[in-house]
Amino acid sequence: MSALVCDICGGKLKVINGKMAVCESCGMEHSLERVREKYRGPQTVVHVDNAHLIINYYDMAQDAYDTGNKEEAERYCNKIIEIDSTNTGALFLKGKAVGWQSSIGAFRFKEAAICFANAVSYCATELENVSLHDRVQDEFRGLATALIQLRCDRFKKWPDGDESKGFKDDLDELAEAASLYAERTNLKVNRNHVFSSVASIVQSCMTIVSMTILLEYRVNGSKGAYTEFATKTDNCISIMQKTIDLCDDDDDSDVQLYEQCVEMMETLIKYNRSDTVENRWGAYVDVPRLSANEIARRQNKISEYKQRINKFKV
Numbered sequence: 001m002s003a004l005v006c007d008i009c010g011g012k013l014k015v016i017n018g019k020m021a022v023c024e025s026c027g028m029e030h031s032l033e034r035v036r037e038k039y040r041g042p043q044t045v046v047h048v049d050n051a052h053l054i055i056n057y058y059d060m061a062q063d064a065y066d067t068g069n070k071e072e073a074e075r076y077c078n079k080i081i082e083i084d085s086t087n088t089g090a091l092f093l094k095g096k097a098v099g100w101q102s103s104i105g106a107f108r109f110k111e112a113a114i115c116f117a118n119a120v121s122y123c124a125t126e127l128e129n130v131s132l133h134d135r136v137q138d139e140f141r142g143l144a145t146a147l148i149q150l151r152c153d154r155f156k157k158w159p160d161g162d163e164s165k166g167f168k169d170d171l172d173e174l175a176e177a178a179s180l181y182a183e184r185t186n187l188k189v190n191r192n193h194v195f196s197s198v199a200s201i202v203q204s205c206m207t208i209v210s211m212t213i214l215l216e217y218r219v220n221g222s223k224g225a226y227t228e229f230a231t232k233t234d235n236c237i238s239i240m241q242k243t244i245d246l247c248d249d250d251d252d253s254d255v256q257l258y259e260q261c262v263e264m265m266e267t268l269i270k271y272n273r274s275d276t277v278e279n280r281w282g283a284y285v286d287v288p289r290l291s292a293n294e295i296a297r298r299q300n301k302i303s304e305y306k307q308r309i310n311k312f313k314v
Helices: 032-040 050-066 070-083 088-099 109-121 126-157 161-185 191-220 223-246 251-270 292-313
Strands: 013-016 020-023 029-031 274-278 284-288
Touching: 050 070, 050 088, 070 088, 088 109, 088 126, 109 126, 109 161, 126 161, 126 191, 161 191, 161 223, 191 223, 191 251, 223 251, 251 292
Parallel strands: none
Antiparallel strands: 013 020, 020 029, 274 284
8 A cells, every 4th residue: 555645755644624635744735536546555466475474373383382372372273274274284283282172071072183184184295194194193092091081080089970971972072083083084093002091091990980889888888878889880881881882993901891890790789688678568578779680681791791701812
């Protein structure tokens, strides 16, 4: 845009009464038409050094990421992607920044998976593609490990239905993110590598929870306490089953989780007791806390899990 200066001396123009502009230096008068022409100026093309901008934005994104400001890192990555939507480095860094902003109940794994998939798809060479794919799997492993550890820490304190559902939802989110990435890249995700640490953390968590809920029941011993014991046991087993589904490439992890499930169900059956209650006719009868049907259902599951364990060990 042309500057609003005098055509004669280059002095600053001042608009008078909305009718004309006068140079403050030489007093030369300029019509409003001339002022408008100068304001619009000639149509010029502005060239921006995009490469320089990208380098600066990436440095700022990396600095923000390294100092723990993942939200700011994401913003700078978005600035790069607005300039160059195929920038592999920015897409990968954004995926990391997005993933590490996840929290309990607010996973962003699928969003991160899309960023990672785009980064891999824009690699210039096959070698870069393979290398970045390995880095993505390492990143998935770190993210999954950290967030499931947080979930386990919560579940140890509150092994109830709500936490159990949230735990399983998180495991589903991990599985769906990995599948989404695989579908978009047509690359196989090594679940044994990515999720083996998740299986180990879950198994350790369930060992602690199983000991805690058994102790709570033995201290109390009431029928209500046994019902609570059975409910929490079922919560643990459902989480371990979901973890087995997630880690289906890792036979060792599957065996350990199946063995843990068997142990917890056998313990529940072992501590089954009967309570003497008055029936509708006024007679007192012994009623088991775990019904025959419930015992049979769990024994069938125990047999099923033991068969799977033996199959893996062959």
